[in-house]
Amino acid sequence: MKRPLALAAVHPRSDLGDLRREVVEFLHDQQDQGLFVPTVDSWLTGWSADFSKAVAGRGWLGMTIPTEHGGHGLSYLERFVVTEELLLAGSPVAAHWVADRQAAPTILRFGTDEQKARLLPAIAQAEVFFAIGMSEPDSGSDLASVRSRGRRVDGGWSVSGTKLWTSGAHHADLMVALVRTSGQHGDRQQGLSQLMIDLSSNGIEVRPIIGMNGSHHFNEVVFDDVFVPDSGVLGSEGHGWSQVTSELGFERSGPERFLSVAPLVTELLKAIRSRAVDPSPDVGQILARFQALHQMSFAVAAALQSEQEADTAAAAVKMLGTASEGALVELADLLVAPTRDGRVIDELVDQASAQRPGFTLRGGTNEVLQGVVARGLGLR
Amino acid sequence: MTKHAAGTDAQEVSVDPDVRDLIETVTGSHECAEHDHGWWGRLDELGLSRLAASEDRGGSDAGWPAAAVLVKSLARRACAVPVGESDLVGDWLLERAGLPAAPGLQDVWVDEGRQDRRIVASTVESVVVLRCDGGRAAIALAPPTIVREREVSGRWPDGVTWSPVPVDVARGAQLRLALVKGLRVVGAMESAVDVAVTHVTEREQFGRPIAKFQAVQQLVATMAAESALAAVAVDAAVLEMALHGDEMDRVLPAVAVARSCAGHAAGLVARNAHQVLGAMGTTKEHRLHRFTMAMLAWRSEGGDTRTWDRQVLELAVGRHQLGDLDFNEHLLVRHTTPGGTS
Numbered sequence: 154m155k156r157p158l159a160l161a162a163v164h165p166r167s168d169l170g171d172l173r174r175e176v177v178e179f180l181h182d183q184q185d186q187g188l189f190v191p192t193v194d195s196w197l198t199g200w201s202a203d204f205s206k207a208v209a210g211r212g213w214l215g216m217t218i219p220t221e222h223g224g225h226g227l228s229y230l231e232r233f234v235v236t237e238e239l240l241l242a243g244s245p246v247a248a249h250w251v252a253d254r255q256a257a258p259t260i261l262r263f264g265t266d267e268q269k270a271r272l273l274p275a276i277a278q279a280e281v282f283f284a285i286g287m288s289e290p291d292s293g294s295d296l297a298s299v300r301s302r303g304r305r306v307d308g309g310w311s312v313s314g315t316k317l318w319t320s321g322a323h324h325a326d327l328m329v330a331l332v333r334t335s336g337q338h339g340d341r342q343q344g345l346s347q348l349m350i351d352l353s354s355n356g357i358e359v360r361p362i363i364g365m366n367g368s369h370h371f372n373e374v375v376f377d378d379v380f381v382p383d384s385g386v387l388g389s390e391g392h393g394w395s396q397v398t399s400e401l402g403f404e405r406s407g408p409e410r411f412l413s414v415a416p417l418v419t420e421l422l423k424a425i426r427s428r429a430v431d432p433s434p435d436v437g438q439i440l441a442r443f444q445a446l447h448q449m450s451f452a453v454a455a456a457l458q459s460e461q462e463a464d465t466a467a468a469a470v471k472m473l474g475t476a477s478e479g480a481l482v483e484l485a486d487l488l489v490a491p492t493r494d495g496r497v498i499d500e501l502v503d504q505a506s507a508q509r510p511g512f513t514l515r516g517g518t519n520e521v522l523q524g525v526v527a528r529g530l531g532l533r
Numbered sequence: 534m535t536k537h538a539a540g541t542d543a544q545e546v547s548v549d550p551d552v553r554d555l556i557e558t559v560t561g562s563h564e565c566a567e568h569d570h571g572w573w574g575r576l577d578e579l580g581l582s583r584l585a586a587s588e589d590r591g592g593s594d595a596g597w598p599a600a601a602v603l604v605k606s607l608a609r610r611a612c613a614v615p616v617g618e619s620d621l622v623g624d625w626l627l628e629r630a631g632l633p634a635a636p637g638l639q640d641v642w643v644d645e646g647r648q649d650r651r652i653v654a655s656t657v658e659s660v661v662v663l664r665c666d667g668g669r670a671a672i673a674l675a676p677p678t679i680v681r682e683r684e685v686s687g688r689w690p691d692g693v694t695w696s697p698v699p700v701d702v703a704r705g706a707q708l709r710l711a712l713v714k715g716l717r718v719v720g721a722m723e724s725a726v727d728v729a730v731t732h733v734t735e736r737e738q739f740g741r742p743i744a745k746f747q748a749v750q751q752l753v754a755t756m757a758a759e760s761a762l763a764a765v766a767v768d769a770a771v772l773e774m775a776l777h778g779d780e781m782d783r784v785l786p787a788v789a790v791a792r793s794c795a796g797h798a799a800g801l802v803a804r805n806a807h808q809v810l811g812a813m814g815t816t817k818e819h820r821l822h823r824f825t826m827a828m829l830a831w832r833s834e835g836g837d838t839r840t841w842d843r844q845v846l847e848l849a850v851g852r853h854q855l856g857d858l859d860f861n862e863h864l865l866v867r868h869t870t871p872g873g874t875s
Contacts, residue, residue: 159764162771162772164769173857234857237858241858241859422849425846432846436849437842437843437846438793438797438842440790440845440860441766441789441794441841442762442794442797443860445762445765447857448766448769452765469757469762472758523747523754531730532744532749
């Protein structure tokens with residue numbers, strides 16, 4: 154009987170608690186100086202180059218990049234607790250998010266020496282920001298059907314196509330785009346490459362996508378014969394798919410998959426404390442659930458750190474976590490509604506309600522994740 | 534030398550692989566008959582009946598992690614024999630009351646004045662009863678016949694010897710009992726998931742295993758994930774008990790979180806398991822009900838789910854940390870919005 158979800162809880166070393174306290178102190182300090190206001194979904198919506206630089210200054214970007222590449226040579230568990238505290242405070246981590254979380258590990262693993270030297274120290278210092286180009290108008294869950302095309306030219310590639318839902322593309326320096334460089338549409342996972350595209354290049358048009366609450370985080374990015382030099386190819390030409398899937402375990406199980414609404418949780422506790430809102434036991438249930446999600450997520454991180462396979466468990470964490478984020482928003486809305494009065498909590502509920510549909514859609518829908526878990530259990 | 538991930542205390546709470554193997558081999562594919570005292574006798578012969586009790590009380594002093602493996606393993610077999618209760622709670626209470634170890638197997642009952650559970654008299658030698666009354670607590674070691682009198686009449690007969698215990702000992706015992714029940718729920722859920730997975734991959738309808746239908750995959754994936762989530766929470770509480778068992782401010786939140794998660798998961802797992810098993814899973818003959826009915830009964834022993842939910846909330850509202858994740862630390866927001874303050 155396959156039991157890919159059997160995870161032992163992991164007890165953190167005490168120095169991880171010390172690290173948490175350092176981050177909390179930093180965040181209190183930043184808030185005292187009025188440098189940020191907690192927001193829901195801050196890893197998507199909170200773009201602040203200054204804040205990212207401050208975080209970098211404390212050595213909390215590029216934590217898992219080896220020191221010889223300009224990073225801090227620390228473990229995934231240390232990175233994990235720092236990330237949790239930054240998200241708990243709803244702090245504006247969006248600018249460095251993709252660079253630190255996805256681009257850096259990929260460059261470290263598949264990049265050339267030149268790329269590592271050029272980009273890894275810069276990521277660790279919050280000097281270069283990335284966006285991810287994967288989805289397209291005709292390719293959402295079915296990512297292997299992407300149509301963006303790289304045509305071979307002298308010294309590089311000429312890229313044409315459209316990427317959709319690229320968050321932060323209107324701010325970022327580089328985009329890591331999944332592009333077909335050989336074969337044809339229909340070859341699916343074969344012949345796809347990851348190209349690092351300079352977003353200041355000629356031929357790029359970034360069109361904002363306005364969210365239903367009027368906010369702008371996502372973009373449609375149109376490439377019209379954009380030149381990408383060979384030095385922009387990340388890893389091996391044609392092997393982009395396996396590169397993308399190699400990091401899924403980490404990406405799926407991270408604390409952002411259950412802490413997107415953390416500031417709302419904190420505010421809800423305050424409201425219950427002050428009796429502005431009923432002390433419903435449902436809140437206790439969901440608080441317990443968040444602790445369990447933390448424990449499961451941490452256990453997955455520990456497994457991945459020890460190079461144990463944990464992809465099914467990671468998918469389960471994301472599936473449960475994002476649904477719980479949505480459940481918290483729903484519960485908070487029901488609890489605050491009788492006494493709505495333009496309070497901070499009301500504002501956070503509104504923010505969260507508009508962001509909520511995205512929780513279970515982004516980075517692999519919950520329906521797809523259920524299929525991943527089912528496959529891991531041997532059902533398909 | 535086992536490889537431990539940087540940042541963990543894995544070594545301090547790992548279970549001796551030989552002990553783990555012995556437990557798994559012995560419990561094997563045994564499925565308990567309802568009142569299986571003979572099964573306890575076998576465990577006793579093999580030195581597994583008192584894993585956590587100290588050596589001078591006839592135990593192995595192997596600690597919570599090892600005892601937890603046994604409790605879960607027995608629960609996976611739907612075994613109702615209270616080995617964990619006896620070892621981790623009953624004997625622990627007797628010790629703290631200054632009483633010697635009792636012979637044989639004990640069940641543990643917290644008498645809150647209600648008839649919330651029938652003690653299965655034929656499986657145990659005696660029952661450790663805990664009563665709390667206002668600011669005082671006391672225990673008694675009662676034979677099953679006396680317990681039966683209490684069940685029938687609603688009162689304890691004269692002649693029962695009550696030994697006082699400090700209130701914090703009583704609270705500690707209740708947490709230990711709650712965690713044992715949580716481990717049972719997790720074990721039963723694991724078996725229910727196994728039964729469901731096996732069934733959907735073997736049962737064919739419309740020319741294919743029903744596992745091929747997405748609706749069925751969704752039910753099974755969800756129950757497996759929820760079961761795993763609860764299992765990690767219970768496991769984390771076992772770690773807290775093993776490493777910080779004397780610190781109420783650590784074990785209470787951990788157990789409350791674990792019991793809340795396990796209780797809610799049990800409801801979902803039982804429901805989904807029966808849904809994918811279809812009609813045959815509802816019969817006495819089929820083994821599924823032994824796991825699903827057990828998890829639903831056990832989730833309300835040693836405290837019920839809703840009460841644990843409230844306990845979690847009370848701790849959080851009181852600014853107690855529930856675990857590593859602390860929602861209380863943040864938000865010094867100086868928001869002032871029209872019509873209100875933060």
